[in-house]
Amino acid sequence: KDIKVIPMGCSLDEFSPANKVENCFGAENKKVILFVGRLCEKKGCTYLIDAMKNINAKLVIVGGGPLKEELMKQAKETGADIEFVGPKNKKELAPMYASCDIFAIPSVIASDGDKDGLPVALVEAMASGATVVGSNLAGIAEIIKDGENGLLVEPNNVQELTDAINKLLIDENLSNEYSINARKTAEKYDFAEIANEYVKMFDTM
Numbered sequence: 001k002d003i004k005v006i007p008m009g010c011s012l013d014e015f016s017p018a019n020k021v022e023n024c025f026g027a028e029n030k031k032v033i034l035f036v037g038r039l040c041e042k043k044g045c046t047y048l049i050d051a052m053k054n055i056n057a058k059l060v061i062v063g064g065g066p067l068k069e070e071l072m073k074q075a076k077e078t079g080a081d082i083e084f085v086g087p088k089n090k091k092e093l094a095p096m097y098a099s100c101d102i103f104a105i106p107s108v109i110a111s112d113g114d115k116d117g118l119p120v121a122l123v124e125a126m127a128s129g130a131t132v133v134g135s136n137l138a139g140i141a142e143i144i145k146d147g148e149n150g151l152l153v154e155p156n157n158v159q160e161l162t163d164a165i166n167k168l169l170i171d172e173n174l175s176n177e178y179s180i181n182a183r184k185t186a187e188k189y190d191f192a193e194i195a196n197e198y199v200k201m202f203d204t205m
Helices: 045-054 068-078 090-099 120-127 138-143 158-170 172-189 191-203
Strands: 032-036 058-062 082-086 102-105 132-135 150-153
Touching (some): 032 045, 032 090, 032 120, 045 068, 045 158, 058 068, 090 120, 102 120, 102 158, 120 132, 120 138, 120 172, 132 138, 132 158, 150 158, 150 172, 172 191
Parallel strands (some): 032 102, 058 082, 102 132, 132 150
């Protein structure tokens, strides 16, 4: 069948590197990894928390969901610097995306087969110039090009996730290069561009 897939977009005016705020997370000189998503199995937050055992940075987790208590207990047991800040609205998220050192999206395929498509949070983060590390799953791999605008790791693989994050925390030049390219990639997902895709589709019907 003739099927066209048009992704969700975001506002490049609302989500921009210009929203960066110094010491946004109160972490002083410590680097910050940001996770934004529902705290459910398919988002893979448990693997990111596990990875923090060997990462010298602060992890800020935005969102709520059925696994919140379980993940908070896990985080406490790691002894790592992990903060749960609850759900945030778009206005609150804008400076967080722009100010983090790494945006991590460790999604997995859930036990019931549920998985991410192209998460809006990832598009928003890249529009904000965040340096991204994500799982090599269909929707995520469509926007993150490994070694060009971020890094991809295999789902459920804590070691690969740890290594990718540490690589970007250590190599600031590489991180900055990915940040710039992430913003360029996100330009294709601006609301205006997405609207044009719908116009083109309707014109051919």
